[in-house]
Amino acid sequence: MLALRILLKEEGNVESAREAAVNNAVRFLFEQRFxxxxxxxxxxxxxxxxNEGEEGxxxxxxxxxxxxAFHWVEPTSYALLALKIPRPAQAEDIENVxxxxxxxxxxxxxxxxxxxxxxxxxxxxxxxxxAVTSAEALxxxxxxxxxxxVQKAFLNLKKTIGYNxxxxxxxxxxxxxxxxxxxxxxxxxxxxxxxxxDGSFGPNLMVTAISMLALQAHLGNNALKIPT
Amino acid sequence: xxxxxxxxxxxxxxxxxxxVKSGEGRTNSSSGPLQSNAGITRRTFIxxxxxxxxSYSLSACGGKTxxxxxxxxxxxxxxxxxRKTPSIVALVPCQSYEDDPMADLKKFxxxxxxxxxxxxxxxxxxxxxxxxxGRPVTTNPFALKAAFELVDYLGAKNIIIGxxxxxxxxxxxxxxxTGLGRMCNKLGTQFVDLNLxxxxxxxxxxxxxxxxxxxxxxxxxxxxFVVSVPKMKTHHWVGMTASxxxxxxxxxxxxxxxxxxxxxxxxxxxxxxxxxxxxKPRLALVDAVVxxxxxxxxxxxxxEMGFLVLGDDLAAVDATCARTMGYDPFELEYLRVAGQVxxxxxxxxxxxxxxxxxxxxxxxxxxxxxxxxxLLEQASNQAS
Numbered sequence: 001m002l003a004l005r006i007l008l009k010e011e012g013n014v015e016s017a018r019e020a021a022v023n024n025a026v027r028f029l030f031e032q033r034f035x036x037x038x039x040x041x042x043x044x045x046x047x048x049x050x051n052e053g054e055e056g057x058x059x060x061x062x063x064x065x066x067x068x069a070f071h072w073v074e075p076t077s078y079a080l081l082a083l084k085i086p087r088p089a090q091a092e093d094i095e096n097v098x099x100x101x102x103x104x105x106x107x108x109x110x111x112x113x114x115x116x117x118x119x120x121x122x123x124x125x126x127x128x129x130x131a132v133t134s135a136e137a138l139x140x141x142x143x144x145x146x147x148x149x150v151q152k153a154f155l156n157l158k159k160t161i162g163y164n165x166x167x168x169x170x171x172x173x174x175x176x177x178x179x180x181x182x183x184x185x186x187x188x189x190x191x192x193x194x195x196x197x198d199g200s201f202g203p204n205l206m207v208t209a210i211s212m213l214a215l216q217a218h219l220g221n222n223a224l225k226i227p228t
Numbered sequence: 229x230x231x232x233x234x235x236x237x238x239x240x241x242x243x244x245x246x247x248v249k250s251g252e253g254r255t256n257s258s259s260g261p262l263q264s265n266a267g268i269t270r271r272t273f274i275x276x277x278x279x280x281x282x283s284y285s286l287s288a289c290g291g292k293t294x295x296x297x298x299x300x301x302x303x304x305x306x307x308x309x310x311r312k313t314p315s316i317v318a319l320v321p322c323q324s325y326e327d328d329p330m331a332d333l334k335k336f337x338x339x340x341x342x343x344x345x346x347x348x349x350x351x352x353x354x355x356x357x358x359x360x361x362g363r364p365v366t367t368n369p370f371a372l373k374a375a376f377e378l379v380d381y382l383g384a385k386n387i388i389i390g391x392x393x394x395x396x397x398x399x400x401x402x403x404x405x406t407g408l409g410r411m412c413n414k415l416g417t418q419f420v421d422l423n424l425x426x427x428x429x430x431x432x433x434x435x436x437x438x439x440x441x442x443x444x445x446x447x448x449x450x451x452x453f454v455v456s457v458p459k460m461k462t463h464h465w466v467g468m469t470a471s472x473x474x475x476x477x478x479x480x481x482x483x484x485x486x487x488x489x490x491x492x493x494x495x496x497x498x499x500x501x502x503x504x505x506x507x508k509p510r511l512a513l514v515d516a517v518v519x520x521x522x523x524x525x526x527x528x529x530x531x532e533m534g535f536l537v538l539g540d541d542l543a544a545v546d547a548t549c550a551r552t553m554g555y556d557p558f559e560l561e562y563l564r565v566a567g568q569v570x571x572x573x574x575x576x577x578x579x580x581x582x583x584x585x586x587x588x589x590x591x592x593x594x595x596x597x598x599x600x601x602x603l604l605e606q607a608s609n610q611a612s
Contacts, residue, residue, distance in 0.1 A: 065485020069493055074486065117395065117487055123464050123603050124596055125527050128360070132398050166401035203400050204424060 060103035113156030135172035371515035392422030462524035471512035497562035543571030
């Protein structure tokens with residue numbers, strides 16, 4: 001889905017058949033969000049409105065990895081990016097959806113900055129951030145550069161990655177830096193140092209693809225950049 | 229005063245509301261323990277009362293909890309899977325990771341009557357769930373080496389090391405940081421990332437989780453003989469983790485995500501038991517040289533125990549591990565039911581070889597959830 005959206009952004013317009021596929025994928029993403037109380041929405045919605053006002057309906061929520069599961073940082077980040085690059089025109093409540101997704105990420109950052117997988121707190125223990133999840137959330141929140149949560153995450157990102165210099169982590173961090181207009185030359189140098197002799201990065205093709213995105217972004221073409 | 233709210237990320241249900249000073253940014257506010265009744269207003273109370281009527285919709289996350297419903301009494305079909313013969317478990321002395329336990333392992337392998345593995349493909353499944361410097365979260369590389377040498381001694385033709393880290397999907401980093409990657413290279417064996425492997429759909433028959441199908445890695449399912457090589461740890465959801473719970477790391481992230489949240493929602497005990505039936509692991513070698521106590525399986529602290537645990541009945545192995553940690557296995561739900569559908573957990577049916585259990589037993593510091601059970605309920609709503 002994210003790849004389709006990037007393609008759409010890169011090509012400017014798409015053939016109608018492909019556009020239909022993209023629209024179907026957007027619809028699918030929308031349907032993956034779990035609405036309040038399932039079949040009892042008709043009852044719950046006015047109750048929440050009565051209790052907390054209109055604003056109460058806009059609680060933060062994102063996307064799950066799979067149907068029936070809770071919402072997590074990574075699928076929410078990917079879904080947000082897929083919807084922001086570029087924003088689909090046909091979805092009526094797109095702004096609300098993006099707002100809630102952004103809010104979900106902003107409200108689930110770790111105490112010290114950055115993101116774990118979902119919660120910042122589990123069974124009374126504050127969780128520590130990971131480089132990959134933090135970078136992914138930062139890329140999805142590139143239109144919130146001035147938010148304190150984003151700034152704190154960047155401050156902690158170097159610390160988070162201090163002991164994690166895998167190609168995957170460094171590539172995501174470089175993309176996060178580039179998406180927020182920050183200098184990524186240090187991360188790119190670290191990434192290049194991880195390149196294998198055959199030109200690949202990391203243990204699988206996915207890592208090579210992410211590394212390619214980071215390198216291309218460093219050369220001025222950031223496919224994950226949300227258009228302003 | 230303003231309020232900081234915590235909502236269930238799935239349903240949006242209000243979990244807690246705590247007061248913060250006006251103008252205080254959320255990043256500066258403390259995320260302390262949840263206060264489920266803090267800040268209740270009259271309107272909240274009225275709405276909450278009405279809400280209680282709609283029992284399904286307004287229960288946390290649609291009535292599901294992360295620990296699942298209590299396990300029912302096993303059916304005849306489930307009980308029929310249980311091992312029929314007594315079990316032998318060996319507590320193999322290994323004071324440090326510098327020791328070479330092979331002489332003892334060979335001796336106990338004979339006493340356990342472990343099978344001839346000539347011509348077989350064996351998959352070793354270590355625990356590499358997550359990495360935190362200084363915490364014994366993952367299987368030590370030397371325990372993995374011991375397992376490798378044991379199955380090599382038993383004649384295995386092809387030995388694969390496979391793991392699908394449950395929390396972190398940066399496998400390259402985990403292999404480096406834990407030292408398990410270097411050990412795989414040293415042993416000259418292939419590491420397979422089970423999170424990204426080809427998938428096989430398996431029907432669940434007479435299961436506990438309610439799932440009708442499980443998608444599992446092809447490499448794992450194609451192996452002739454699967455060995456669990458976990459770290460012995462406390463576990464804040466289910467008490468302790470060793471050889472059976474280790475197979476959560478065999479469930480592919482590419483299908484279920486990171487973490488593998490669906491397994492928690494369907495019930496950890498339920499999924500542990502279903503995975504035992506589907507994967508049918510044949511042997512366990514547990515790393516209890518340095519175990520984890522306290523807030524395991526990730527944030528706990530090291531506990532030196534000085535042994536490995538070997539056995540071909542994973543229920544008996546885990547029950548024995550639990551006893552060395554000071555647990556009564558019958559008080560841990562998944563172990564109790566494993567004793568009815570997997571293997572033996574009763575001491576009468578387990579012969580312990582090697583070190584004497586009573587002499588190596590240490591009372592572990594328990595996870596905070598076993599001191600304050602309300603935390604589990606709160607965490608179910610938090611989607612932790």
